Amino acid sequence: MSENLAQHCPTPRELDDLELLTTGAFAPLTGFNEPGSPVRLNLPEELRHQEVELVDPEGLPLARVHADGSVQALTHAQYGPFRRLYLTPGEVREQHHGATFVPLSAAVSADQLEELAAIEGRVVLLALVGAGTPESLSPVGLIRASLAAAELLTDAAVVAVPLASHRDPEIDHLLGAQVVGNYAAGDAVHALAAPGDDEVEYPTAIADIIDFEQPAPDERGLVLFFTGLSGSGKSTLARALQDKILEQGKRTVTSLDGDVVRRNLSAGLGFSKADRETNIRRIGWVAAEIARHNGLAICSPIAPFDETRQQVRDFVEDAGAEFFLVHVATPLEECERRDRKGLYAKARAGEIPEFTGISSPYEEPSDAAVKVDTTGRSIEAALDDVLAALREQGLLDL
Numbered sequence: 001m002s003e004n005l006a007q008h009c010p011t012p013r014e015l016d017d018l019e020l021l022t023t024g025a026f027a028p029l030t031g032f033n034e035p036g037s038p039v040r041l042n043l044p045e046e047l048r049h050q051e052v053e054l055v056d057p058e059g060l061p062l063a064r065v066h067a068d069g070s071v072q073a074l075t076h077a078q079y080g081p082f083r084r085l086y087l088t089p090g091e092v093r094e095q096h097h098g099a100t101f102v103p104l105s106a107a108v109s110a111d112q113l114e115e116l117a118a119i120e121g122r123v124v125l126l127a128l129v130g131a132g133t134p135e136s137l138s139p140v141g142l143i144r145a146s147l148a149a150a151e152l153l154t155d156a157a158v159v160a161v162p163l164a165s166h167r168d169p170e171i172d173h174l175l176g177a178q179v180v181g182n183y184a185a186g187d188a189v190h191a192l193a194a195p196g197d198d199e200v201e202y203p204t205a206i207a208d209i210i211d212f213e214q215p216a217p218d219e220r221g222l223v224l225f226f227t228g229l230s231g232s233g234k235s236t237l238a239r240a241l242q243d244k245i246l247e248q249g250k251r252t253v254t255s256l257d258g259d260v261v262r263r264n265l266s267a268g269l270g271f272s273k274a275d276r277e278t279n280i281r282r283i284g285w286v287a288a289e290i291a292r293h294n295g296l297a298i299c300s301p302i303a304p305f306d307e308t309r310q311q312v313r314d315f316v317e318d319a320g321a322e323f324f325l326v327h328v329a330t331p332l333e334e335c336e337r338r339d340r341k342g343l344y345a346k347a348r349a350g351e352i353p354e355f356t357g358i359s360s361p362y363e364e365p366s367d368a369a370v371k372v373d374t375t376g377r378s379i380e381a382a383l384d385d386v387l388a389a390l391r392e393q394g395l396l397d398l
């Protein structure tokens, strides 16, 4: 870092946009936050009015961004898988001048492969792999499916293009056309015919990749997240659920219990709002990585803040997995009556500051898949509510 500029790591979507800005793929757009442009950089308030160095998730400085949003590249992007396939429009012109350019946001079907085979000369498959763009496949899955399609053609190459979705179909279409046009630079662009309503057939090699990417619902990555007050029954229910899953023997389980995590992964953190948020984000990050590999994680921290729970949901869903939130809604009076660890008495006596429910807030979730009040109920009865919801959603049949 030079001149002690403040550093900031943008979101995956912003990093994708940065790459397209600095390679000229967004031309004539060259900077963030131009009037009316959807290509935006959301800096923290304290960094908004100064020059900032943008770094990738490994801390590599990529660019400087000025207060007006203009961007000065420092180096090319190097983060993430299949980097060798990410060519700039300039590199594409050097290597593939005269080819026909075909944008892909989904796997190539058997019909589409025939369409591609009928194109004369070289075909460049532009795999649009930016955040939120690939349809029904992960970015890696789309690249693999595109490589498999290229293998089945006589003269085809794959170029990965980090075109992110801006969550508006019209805007995405316009930006996509702009980017693809910049890659083709006057050469032919061919848009594949959309598959019809009938069941789509895929070449075997591509079908295998789709199957690998899309396990059956009960084999997909899953994060079961229990939230509630201390003593509400999170750990008890999480343990009972874990036993059920292990008894059935179809899946392994990673348990991320609040107290247990605080003894290792989050050792040293306290109970301020900032520390609790860090704790929950750590749990969410680990759980999402487990789920990315189709694993199952059960988390049972208090997780009192809605915004942090939403972040965990985003981590998990961005990893292509399912997030299932259980609100263990046992009221404070009952938790305090149980006072298993004697903590409520201490909190009331002022010996524990910032105690959830007493002197620190608990924000009730409005997005729970199931809400369970354990008051006056057996553990089995409470667990049954969770099992029924899991079964209904086709996630687990225990």
Ligand SMILES: Nc1ncnc2c1ncn2[C@@H]1O[C@H](COP(=O)(O)OS(=O)(=O)O)[C@@H](OP(=O)(O)O)[C@H]1O
Pocket: 229, 230, 231, 235, 257, 258, 259, 262, 271, 275, 276, 277, 279, 280, 300, 301, 302, 303, 304, 341, 343, 352, 353, 354, 355, 356, 360
């Ligand atoms: N100030 C304060 N507030 C709440 N809880 C406290 C506090 N100090 C210690 N404990 C004990 O720590 C457990 C909660 O840790 P978590 O990691 O689940 O909390 S949080 O999600 O980060 O808010 C919680 O365990 P559970 O009873 O299993 O929920 C308590 O035993």
Ligand SMILES: Nc1ncnc2c1ncn2[C@@H]1O[C@H](COP(=O)(O)OP(=O)(O)O)[C@@H](O)[C@H]1O
Pocket: 228, 229, 230, 231, 232, 233, 234, 235, 236, 237, 300, 338, 340, 374, 375, 376, 377, 378, 379, 380, 382
């Ligand atoms: N239906 C129920 N479900 C879960 N826990 C219950 C239930 N009924 C009573 N309990 C008791 O409530 C306490 C909950 O403690 P725990 O599971 O450690 O809560 P938390 O992890 O939310 O702090 C345990 O002593 C448990 O035996």
